[in-house]
Amino acid sequence: MMQTSVSVGVDLGGTSIRIGVYDVGLELLGSHSMPTRVAAGPQEVVEEIAAAIAKLLRDHPGTRPIGVGIGSPGPINLQTGVLGLLPNFPGWDNFPLRDALQEATGLPVTIESDANAAALAEWKSCSDKTSGLQSMAMITLGTGVGSGLILDGKVWHGMFGMGGEVGHATVDPHGLPCACGSRGCLEMYASANGVIRLACAVAASEQGSTALRQVVNRPGGFMPLEIAQLAEHSDAASILVFQRMGFYLGVGIANLISTLDLPMIVVGGGMARAWDLFAPAMFDAVHNFSVVYRLVEPRQRILQELNSTFIRPATIGPSAGLLGAGMLPFLADEIQSHPALPILEEKFL
Amino acid sequence: MMQTSVSVGVDLGGTSIRIGVYDVGLELLGSHSMPTRVAAGPQEVVEEIAAAIAKLLRDHPGTRPIGVGIGSPGPINLQTGVLGLLPNFPGWDNFPLRDALQEATGLPVTIESDANAAALAEWKSCSDKTSGLQSMAMITLGTGVGSGLILDGKVWHGMFGMGGEVGHATVDPHGLPCACGSRGCLEMYASANGVIRLACAVAASEQGSTALRQVVNRPGGFMPLEIAQLAEHSDAASILVFQRMGFYLGVGIANLISTLDLPMIVVGGGMARAWDLFAPAMFDAVHNFSVVYRLVEPRQRILQELNSTFIRPATIGPSAGLLGAGMLPFLADEIQSHPALPILEEKFL
Numbered sequence: 269m270m271q272t273s274v275s276v277g278v279d280l281g282g283t284s285i286r287i288g289v290y291d292v293g294l295e296l297l298g299s300h301s302m303p304t305r306v307a308a309g310p311q312e313v314v315e316e317i318a319a320a321i322a323k324l325l326r327d328h329p330g331t332r333p334i335g336v337g338i339g340s341p342g343p344i345n346l347q348t349g350v351l352g353l354l355p356n357f358p359g360w361d362n363f364p365l366r367d368a369l370q371e372a373t374g375l376p377v378t379i380e381s382d383a384n385a386a387a388l389a390e391w392k393s394c395s396d397k398t399s400g401l402q403s404m405a406m407i408t409l410g411t412g413v414g415s416g417l418i419l420d421g422k423v424w425h426g427m428f429g430m431g432g433e434v435g436h437a438t439v440d441p442h443g444l445p446c447a448c449g450s451r452g453c454l455e456m457y458a459s460a461n462g463v464i465r466l467a468c469a470v471a472a473s474e475q476g477s478t479a480l481r482q483v484v485n486r487p488g489g490f491m492p493l494e495i496a497q498l499a500e501h502s503d504a505a506s507i508l509v510f511q512r513m514g515f516y517l518g519v520g521i522a523n524l525i526s527t528l529d530l531p532m533i534v535v536g537g538g539m540a541r542a543w544d545l546f547a548p549a550m551f552d553a554v555h556n557f558s559v560v561y562r563l564v565e566p567r568q569r570i571l572q573e574l575n576s577t578f579i580r581p582a583t584i585g586p587s588a589g590l591l592g593a594g595m596l597p598f599l600a601d602e603i604q605s606h607p608a609l610p611i612l613e614e615k616f617l
Numbered sequence: 618m619m620q621t622s623v624s625v626g627v628d629l630g631g632t633s634i635r636i637g638v639y640d641v642g643l644e645l646l647g648s649h650s651m652p653t654r655v656a657a658g659p660q661e662v663v664e665e666i667a668a669a670i671a672k673l674l675r676d677h678p679g680t681r682p683i684g685v686g687i688g689s690p691g692p693i694n695l696q697t698g699v700l701g702l703l704p705n706f707p708g709w710d711n712f713p714l715r716d717a718l719q720e721a722t723g724l725p726v727t728i729e730s731d732a733n734a735a736a737l738a739e740w741k742s743c744s745d746k747t748s749g750l751q752s753m754a755m756i757t758l759g760t761g762v763g764s765g766l767i768l769d770g771k772v773w774h775g776m777f778g779m780g781g782e783v784g785h786a787t788v789d790p791h792g793l794p795c796a797c798g799s800r801g802c803l804e805m806y807a808s809a810n811g812v813i814r815l816a817c818a819v820a821a822s823e824q825g826s827t828a829l830r831q832v833v834n835r836p837g838g839f840m841p842l843e844i845a846q847l848a849e850h851s852d853a854a855s856i857l858v859f860q861r862m863g864f865y866l867g868v869g870i871a872n873l874i875s876t877l878d879l880p881m882i883v884v885g886g887g888m889a890r891a892w893d894l895f896a897p898a899m900f901d902a903v904h905n906f907s908v909v910y911r912l913v914e915p916r917q918r919i920l921q922e923l924n925s926t927f928i929r930p931a932t933i934g935p936s937a938g939l940l941g942a943g944m945l946p947f948l949a950d951e952i953q954s955h956p957a958l959p960i961l962e963e964k965f966l
Contacts (some may be wrong), residue, residue, distance in 0.1 A: 343912060399868070419768055426878025427752070427913060437875040438906045440790055441868045448908040450871075502795075522799075522870060526786040528766075529775025549677065557787045558796040561694060563701065564776060584640045 271332040276321050276375070277384065278338040280365075282356040284305065285317060286587075289324050289331065290594035294392075295400025297331070299590075300324050306356070309364040318372035335376040337596025339385030339589045340365055342414070346429030349379045355447065378596040383408050383432065384423050385592030387416025389584055390534045392595060405524055406582070407434055409517075409539035412453040413462075420527075425593075430516040435459070439519040457516035460539055463492040469511045477505035496542045507545070514546030518553020521579060526558045536582030543581045554579065619671055620681040624834055625724070626686040626943025628731065630762075631655065631705040634666060635936075638673050639943040648939075649673055651935075652775070659712040663846025667721035684725040688734030688938045689714055691763070699726045702798065713765030732757050733772050736765025738933055739883045743904030744929060753881040757824070758866075758888035762804040762811075768877075777803040784808070786798070788868040806865035809888055812841040817860045826854035838952065845891045856894070863895030867902020872929060873948065875907045885931030887923050892930045905930065 272291055279286040281304060288299040300320050305313055323359035336407055349366025352353070361443035364378040380388070387406035394401055402421045409412040413435030424432055435455040436448050443452025444465070457464050470476055471484040479498050483490045498506035520534055535543070554561050562577075582588060621640055627637040630653060637648040637697045649669050654662055674682055687737070692701035699782050700714020713840030715728040729737070729813070736755035741752050757763040766773035773781055784804040785797050792801025793814070805811050818824055820833040828847050832839045847855035902908050910927075931937060 343909075401691065419773075420771070422769070422875070424768075426909075427880040429878075432878070433909050435873050435907045437872040438868055439787075441788060441864075441902075442791070449911065450906050450908055452906075453908075515790075519787055523786040526782045526875065527873065527876060528773070529778075529781070553790075556799075557790065557799050559785045559799055559802075560692075560775075560782050562798065584936040 271330055273334050274325075274328070274331040275594050275597035276324070276333055276373075277592070277596070278317055278321075278335045278336060278369075279306065279588050279590040280338060280340050280592055281382070281488070281589075282315075282613075283339065286590045287311070287317065287320050287324060288590050288594050289333075291326055291331075291597065294591065296591075296594075297328055298324050299320070306358070306360070310351075310357075310360045311368060314365070314368045315320075317369065321373055321492075330459040333375055335378060335597030336369060336373055337378045337380070338369060338381055339382040339593040342381040342433070344379065344381055344429060346379065346381070346384075346425045349377070365565060368469065376597070380423065380433075380593070380596060381414070381416065381429075382589045383414030383564065384416040384425075384428045385596070386414075386536060386582075386584075386588040386591070387418055387534070388423055388595055389592035390536065390582055391418045393584055393591075394587045395587045401529075401532060403530055404534060405432075405434065405528075405530055406534040406536055407458075407459070407521070408537035409458055410537040411460050413453075413454065414537070432560040434520060434524060435486065437520060437523060439523075443450050449510070449525075453582055454516060456518040458513055458520065459537070460492045461518075462488070463495060463513055463539065463542075464510050467492075467495045467506070470505050470509050470512070473591075475505055477503050477504045480505040480509075492539060492542070496545055499542075499545050502614070510545035511549040512544060513539075513542075514549030515547060515553045519557050521550065522561060523556035525554065525561045525578075526617040529560050529564070531578065533579045534582050535579065536584075536588060540555075540581050551579070591599070618680055622683050623674075623677070623680040624943050624946035625673070625682055625685045625722075626939050626941070627666060627670075627685060627718075628734070628939040628942055629653065629666075629687060629689050630731070630938075631690065634662070634669075635939050636666065636669050637674060637939050637943050638682075641947065643777060643940065643944065643947075645675055645940075645943075646677055655679070655701070655707070655709070656747075656885070659706075659714065660717060663714070663717045663719055663721050666718065666731070667803065670722055670724075671799040676940060681777060682724055684727060684946030685718060685722055685733070686729070686942040687714070687728045688729055688731040688942040691730040691732065693728065693730055693778060694728070694729060695733075695774045696729070698726070720732055727775060728780075729772065729942070729945060730763070730765065730778075731938045732763030732944070733765040733774075735763075735885060735931075735933075735937040736767055736781075736941070737944055738937040738941035739885065739931055740806075741768045742940075743932055745909075750881060752877075752879055754781070754877075755885060756785070756807075756866075756870070758884065759808050759886040760809055762802075762808045762879035763886070766877075772938065776952045783869060783873060783951045786869060786872060788865045788872075795944075798849070803869040807862055807869065808839045809822075811865075812858060812862055812891075813839070814857070815861050816841075816844045817911055819854050819858050819861070824854055826852050828852045829854040829858075839886060841891070843871070847895055848894050859891060859894035860898040862888075862891075863898030864902045866895060867899040868906050871906035874903065874910045875929075878913070880910050880927065882928045883931050884928065885937060886948060889930050890901055900928070 277288045348609035370377040417432040424507045436453045438452045446453040456457035626637045638646045719726040764783035766781040785802045789801035793805045796800040
């Protein structure tokens, strides 16, 4: 029997793990989802993943796995595949995820940050007309703010595989202290937690509305979606929340464009569903804070003719991270793998 | 007679033009300097440059020029070699500098922004021990703030050749309006004009000293060097000026590191001579505003063993731009030349 080459993608999240089997055309042949038992420790979870992969492959006879791609929360050393200090994974620090999964599955494993994997998926899924695109950034607005950069046709890893932490670039040096230890990080304003924070601030201010205060002050907390619903029903205070979020997101994107003159910025993650609420303020801020954007803005018209824009919402949705992970085993050239300074790596590792 | 291959470098500044003839070992064989007659218009100046090049080459018989490299103020379209809107060059807008110089000299011309040329020179001049370095940024603190990026072994041009305008990334969204039309640009704080502005603000505040006020309020203006001299003589108000400058420069560098995880940032330009005055506040801000920097900071020790650091002053000095321009004709692979999106370029150009 002819065997079909497939790849296995693993999207390791703080809440759940998704596993997908893809053929070379990146069709999803089968998938499996399970909760992430963080407290059980990384070795146990790796063995669960390996067992789930084995079962998925047994369920698809005639397939030959060429490798496993895993998208992992960052920070992570992409050269060694060792996890950094992950706030949502207590006890997982410095775990050699890539090697452990390789050992457990007996398959070659390629590791990427989850944000890079999602960026890869969005990039490779560009329409035919924009498929010549060599560079882009993806910003993922979730609980936090992640980012992935594709530069000159390759996923950008940076010096030690930590490149592209746009969520922790500062958008206001006099702003709120961030859990990362910095101040005024984009993540403090443009993430789900950021929207919750902005909603509380607006509710407590003169500009707060009764409706917003009711949601914000309800015991047991609230979801950003509820603020979005109020905004969609024309609650001025809730609209202001998303305008502020859009302002800071726009400052962050403006800095990215000023620094790199990128042709495309894709905004994904759960909070991107509020696009219509924050996008006008975001575009205003990008225009107001980036002379590079203003200079290249006329070309926006051409992108629009191609049914695209410089700055656009993600098209793939929540499965981007899984799809990107599934792509990894098929891609070798598109993964930046050189160390920035070989002598440094030798000495440090 | 054997002919020696040489390159010609041209550093086009707002005040003066410097021309150098280099051999393949990048030894400067001869040079010429002349004022930039901006008001005479670009075509006339190009012809002056061509005449000066011809004379320099006649003065060095036995040399065979392989091409001209020119470092030009930005913004500039590096794909077409056409100038953008240059604030210090009224009437030069949209001048096809590369083609005009090619026509006037009869030699192939390679064009780069002056900041990219300087970055190239600093990068290629890394010590033997750090010469494996594939990526870095150079920030030039002059009248304004320029920047050049080397990413993965190539000068980064960005989508339309405007990549690397770090001087116009925002370090404070509630900050001072910049001449570029944005607000809180790094250039407003870390340039010579920025230091003058910060000195005026400190002098006018409660923290102003008599000595600082005397300099600042003197009719006819003052130079940043005078504030540096006061600071070196322990004037607390003048020390504060450079601390503020260092703070904002540090925020800008922190954002660059958070975004790209770069292994080296070189700070050049005239204001870099005040390194000892602003560097402590700059390093504090980089540490405080970039979690990526904090995570990779331990590797700083290894760089120090190599007599280098993550963030260091330029080593070449004011001739970096000329040297970088002189390198251009010898380099082909190190210049990023692909358009970010071919279909866009076709349609727009």
